Amino acid sequence: MLIKSIELKNFRQFKGKQKIIFSTNKNDNITVIKGENGAGKTTLLEAFLWCLYGELNLPNKEKILTEDIGNELKPNDTEDVFVEVNLIHHNKEYIMRRLHSFMKLNNGDLDRVSKIEKVLLKNPDGTLTENIDKEEIYNILPDELSTYFFFDGERIENLSKANREGKKDISNAVKNILGLDILLDAEKHLKKIIKEFEDEYSEDNQEEMKQLKNDLEDLRSKKDNFKQLIETKTEEKEILNFKIEELNEKIKKNSSAQKDQQLREKYEDQIYNNKEDILSLKKDIEKNNKNSFPEFLANKLIDLCSDKINLSDIETKGILGIDGSAIDTIIKRGECICGQKVVEGNKNYKNLVEQKEFQPPASLGTIILQFNSQTSEVKKTGEDFFEDFKGKYISIEKKRDSIENLNKEINNISDRLKSAEDVKSLEVKRETKKDELQKIQNEIIQYTSELNIIESTIDSKESELDKLALNNNKNNKIAIRKAYTAELRKKIKKYYEKKENQIRQDLNKQVGKIFKQLIETNHQIKINDDYTFEVVDIDGNTSTSQGQNVITSFAFIGGLINLAKDKLDDIEVTEPYPLVMDAPFSKLSNAHRENVIKLLPEIAEQFILFTVDSQFDGEVEKTVQPKIGQQYNLKMHMDNKKYTEIIGG
């Protein structure tokens, strides 16, 4: 099926009659419809589904008629809304039209007065054949399949989520698109037919048969109950698994917060220690002040004196410990302490008089020298005091700087932690969920074992019943038919399992191949047995990048379409289908957008893209320009009458 055109009249914001013709050419199979948010892209996508299936998945779904048109109607005036989709299927052209007529009531309300759904076949000469069975449209595109060709951005994103919703969507897609549901239906029908044959057995007063049939009825009812229980518990298990997975993600995300918390505690300890050190250093300084501060001051004075006096000069000529009066005494005695005669005018006398000039009181130098010698201890204490004070002061300043830096770091950490959740409480929650999961798993094991016992009892009772039936001519034929039906059911079940397994493997290959074309890193995609996806890096670690997850959705969509194209002999349905996507690029980087836009039109025979300018203009548009067959803009009119105009084509 390819979509040739869509025509709308007064459908939501599309006022009056407006038409879009889609490209159906093989070489330029892309139709781009650009419009800003609110212009009506999603409404257009929904218009297809409304026309084909009568379903509208939009808010205020009862408001189909353009608001302005409805407001302008006078009481008893009527107006039509229609959507007409022109399709090509197996080289035949079909027109599907859904029309609703509305009348304005006296109270101002709008009343739907009629609705028409029509499928017309366009003949080669242009004439139309009416009265085509409307079921024909379901044959062309069954509504359960349509969901795999019409995608909105949110659903594209959801497909890749490893949650129940995504998994179910994928598993249903495999069953629907690839025709496995036909086998499931057959199995279900055969199961009921077996029971119907059994009910046809004539009991002919055989108490044993009667009893067996009653037993079987009870057992089957028990079996159904256990199956239901197991199904419910399995669903609960899946929900719990998903919740645990969510908690794991949160814990992983917040584990950096845990490290931050530890780091903050470490920094706080360091600040405390620094403050204690500063206090202790200050106390030391105070103590030192008391003990050595006078020496420090004295030292300064001594230094001052030393600077002013040329001590080296004094040091060489004066004799320490002797003053001028001692020399006078020697002169007066006329004899030196060494025994030499001192007579006025002789050499000794002259030397003594000369020396007297360098001795106190005639010279202060020697006094100073004496003072200097005597104060050296004071000076050393003063110098030690200064060095000690200087060292401690530098330490205090360093510790103050460190406290300031640590406080800055703590503030940064606190900002980061504001948005984080408490890892410990998350871990407690996870443990609780794990306990619940364990309990459910145990219950499933127990119920499955009970179910197995019941099933084997049913088998043996059925066998007993059939043996009894075979002994009776009347029941013989029924027993043979029943046996064939049971065998058919078994074979179809096996066939289904084989096909599903084969499809899963093929899908894995196809999706993997497309994923490689879309992604630029060394990541690989892996489809698990339950149809959940995983993107793993070269070391086998699961990736959590949102962009990569969305890419997996595109890979899946492409893989599924590719797979549907390959005929699967007896159960397959193959016909080209369009791929219609609304805002698919919002979660993708520019490079990924280019890859996706290059690939999807090659996979699908027709690609219809609804997008906002900002996600398409530029490199993305340049990449696919040669493949664009039709292009439209949705122009919003925002004056007093709000509506959207389709421009282009």
Added chain:
Amino acid sequence: MSDLDIDQNTLEKLITKIIKLEKKFANKRGMLEREKRSEIKKLIEQEVEVNAD
């Protein structure tokens, strides 16, 4: 039912025909489940009848 001889050719023929019928049913949205079962049952009765004869 181990003492009952089931003809594999008949089974294969039936599987093909049942799948064909199910495909037809998939396109008939208005058809009741009961009607679908009845058609399959009729088919089994006919084919097994031939085999039994």
